[in-house]
Amino acid sequence: MSHDEKKKYTTAELDAMSNEELARLGTELDGVTVAFRKERFPIPNDPAEKRAAVMVGIYLTLGVVLALAFILVYLFWPWEYKYLGQEGLWMYSLYTPMLGLTIGLSIIFLGIGMVNYVKRFIPQEISVQKRHDGPSDEVDRRTLVALLDDSWNTSMIGRRKVIKGLAATGAALAGLSIILPLGGMIKNPWKAGKLGVQGDGTLWTSGWTLHEEGVKLYLGRDTGNMAQEHHGHFTTQGISRLVRMRPGDLDAAGMETVFPLPEDMVNDGDLYNPNADVYEEHMHSIHGPRNAVMLIRLRSADAAKVIERKGQEDFHYGDYYAYSKICTHIGCPTSLYEAQENRILCPCHQSQFNVLEFCKPMFGPAARALPQLPITVDEEGYLIAAGNFIEPVGPAFWERKS
Secondary structure, eight states: OOTTTSSOOOHHHHHHHHHHHHHHHHHHHTTTEEEEEEOOSSSSOOHHHHHHHHHHHHHHHHHHHHHHEEEEEHHOOOOOOTTSSTTTTTHHHHHHHHHHHHHHHHHHHHHHHHHHHHHHSSSSSEEOOOOOOSSOOOOHHHHHHHHHHHHHHHOOOTTHHHHHHHHHHHHHHHHHHHHGGGGGOOOOOOOOOOOTTTBBBSTTOOOOGGGGGGGGEEEEEEEEOOEEEETTTOEEETTTSOOOGGGGGSSSEHHHHHHHHEEGOOGGGGGOOOOOOOOOHHHHHOOOTTTTTEEEEEEHHHTOOOOOTTTTTTTSSSTTTEEESOOOOOOOOOOEEEEETTTEEEETOEEEEEGGGTHHHHHHOOSSSSBBEEEEOOOOEEEEEEEESOOOOOOOOSOOOO
């Protein structure tokens, strides 16, 4: 920057200088030498300049339109889950691709527009500056402002209101398009909604919490049934994705993943109704983030060795034990059951849980046992939940007592 040996300018002298003189003074004081400078369009009203402005305007306009399209798609496009055969599946399947397409093209066109503006309107210039130490004084500050103002004027963007407006609008919309999707990730974990088969939206509820409202919950086995074609279209009428289980449905040393099946959603056995359509509600239960439970039937010899957790001695039914399938480390599905060793393994980070000791962690990063679901059988011999989980399901990162 400036040095003591330079001429000291008074405020009156600086005020008397034009912006061009201040800009030239600034380069001199900063030790900058402009080795080469060429205006892009030295002749006023050059037709090539107008063509360049139109081209840049087109790219920026496309960027703005596509950014607006992204916002409209994000807000109004059908995004709720549609399964095979359900009306609106085609529109739903395009939701994510449309988001990527609109924001991607918007950023691309805005970038092309600004690159073209720099290449076609900003003067070509080669400048060399010497490095100096020391703080800036008044003359440096004044001349720096003049240099920035001169750069704004020579870029000609100040008198191109259309391009300036499009660039500013495009940048604002692009920033909004990046920030807007984050709104869907921000959720108050303490705000409860209506309790349903997926819980009420809070971290400590699940579909099994319906038991506390007096709802009878069967342990529902996933059949894997899909929509079927009838008369040229797919339908789920009369199809059950979840069905009730009896103890005899599971072999010794076997494991089955089960989900909460409320009594009013049952459509199997003696309660089967070919006209009922409960498939969507069954899928909501399956997709509940804390609903999956491992139903394990131990061999009689192994069941005799079980160490019950204090206060949960009556949570099992005979040789049948039910534990949350959600790993207490970071929420992966603990879906690997090693029947010979009576261990449950999490494939993500290799946590291992001892089934014979209330699924207590015995290896890996998990720090607490898998929560146990109380189970029993009803008067018809179907396995049902005898209560709700008494501790948080999943990763232990919020308030808990154990």
